[in-house]
Amino acid sequence: MTYKRFKRGVKRRVINQAVNVRNFFLDLLRGKQKKYISEFGPLAEVQKRGELRTDICDHLPTLFAQVLASRPKLIVELGVRGGESTFVFERAAQITNSSLLSVDMNDCRDVSNWSRWNFVQSDDIKFAKEFPEYAAGKGWEAQIDLLFIDTSHEYNHTVAEINAWFPYLSSNATVIFHDTNLRELYKRRDGSWGLGWDNERGVIRAIEEYVGKKFQENKNFVEVVNGWVIQHEPVCQGFTILKKYGN
Ligand SMILES: C[S@@+](CC[C@H](N)C(=O)[O-])C[C@H]1O[C@@H](n2cnc3c(N)ncnc32)[C@H](O)[C@@H]1O
Numbered sequence: 485m486t487y488k489r490f491k492r493g494v495k496r497r498v499i500n501q502a503v504n505v506r507n508f509f510l511d512l513l514r515g516k517q518k519k520y521i522s523e524f525g526p527l528a529e530v531q532k533r534g535e536l537r538t539d540i541c542d543h544l545p546t547l548f549a550q551v552l553a554s555r556p557k558l559i560v561e562l563g564v565r566g567g568e569s570t571f572v573f574e575r576a577a578q579i580t581n582s583s584l585l586s587v588d589m590n591d592c593r594d595v596s597n598w599s600r601w602n603f604v605q606s607d608d609i610k611f612a613k614e615f616p617e618y619a620a621g622k623g624w625e626a627q628i629d630l631l632f633i634d635t636s637h638e639y640n641h642t643v644a645e646i647n648a649w650f651p652y653l654s655s656n657a658t659v660i661f662h663d664t665n666l667r668e669l670y671k672r673r674d675g676s677w678g679l680g681w682d683n684e685r686g687v688i689r690a691i692e693e694y695v696g697k698k699f700q701e702n703k704n705f706v707e708v709v710n711g712w713v714i715q716h717e718p719v720c721q722g723f724t725i726l727k728k729y730g731n
Contacts, residue, residue, distance in 0.1 A: 500679050503669070537678065538678075539670070540720060542723075548576050551572075552580060554629060554658045557629050558585070560628045560649070561586040561587070562608045562633050563633065564586045564587075564588040567596060570586055570595050574596055582629075587603075587604045628653055629657055630658045633662070637687050639683070639684065639689055642690035655730070659725075659726040663721045663722060664723065666680050668680055701722055704718060708729075711728060
């Protein structure tokens with residue numbers, strides 16, 4: 485092990501301890517905060533799932549709302565892991581009668597047992613080339629109405645994802661990126677902290693270059709640029725929604 489890696493390991497352990505201490509005292513002093521729960525059953529399920537502190541918990545209800553508001557025919561999710569976002573898409577897609585396709589390089593097939601869930605284990609850039617044939621096999625148009633990107637968070641890979649998947653977007657598509665404000669230490673809305681990593685602005689930088697505008701990803705913003713309406717929330721590693729509106 486190099487000295488640099490050793491130093492980095494120590495630093496992360498110290499930050500992790502700080503995160504645990506902060507969250508412990510936060511809960512002790514204020515009591516674990518109850519989040520708002522809707523009377524609309526599927527949304528309530530999503531909100532309850534979001535009570536578990538994860539790197540995406542603050543954004544689950546927004547993700548649900550985006551699906552209902554955009555009524556997509558086809559949702560494509562890149563990055564499944566333990567299935568936080570998949571849980572949301574599964575519930576929302578049943579309401580909007582959308583087809584749902586999830587892609588991950590790892591085997592995530594046990595994440596959902598919804599009979600209409602489609603999972604492909606593949607590198608997402610490789611699979612993008614095969615997508616039209618896959619869609620035809622399913623009887624779908626190779627047009628994506630809602631694309632969710634939550635994979636490596638690395639700059640080169642995000643640029644490659646934009647190049648590989650954006651050509652399939654429908655004329656009024658929505659694209660959602662997670663991890664657009666990824667840092668070694670991130671904050672949630674309830675004041676708790678989480679341990680992230682520094683991706684050197686990889687995801688937001690790829691978006692900036694695509695739309696041709698710089699952003700301050702540590703602040704909330706709404707922007708309209710080059711045919712896109714862009715909404716950004718910095719909490720919980722950052723969540724950025726791009727909606728096509730036409731020029
Ligand atoms: C942050 S996790 C996804 C979290 C998930 N969306 C959730 O809400 O729980 C990132 C996932 O992206 C996957 N991934 C990373 N690089 C990938 C690639 N090139 N192609 C496909 N999947 C990839 C990883 O295997 C991992 O499961």
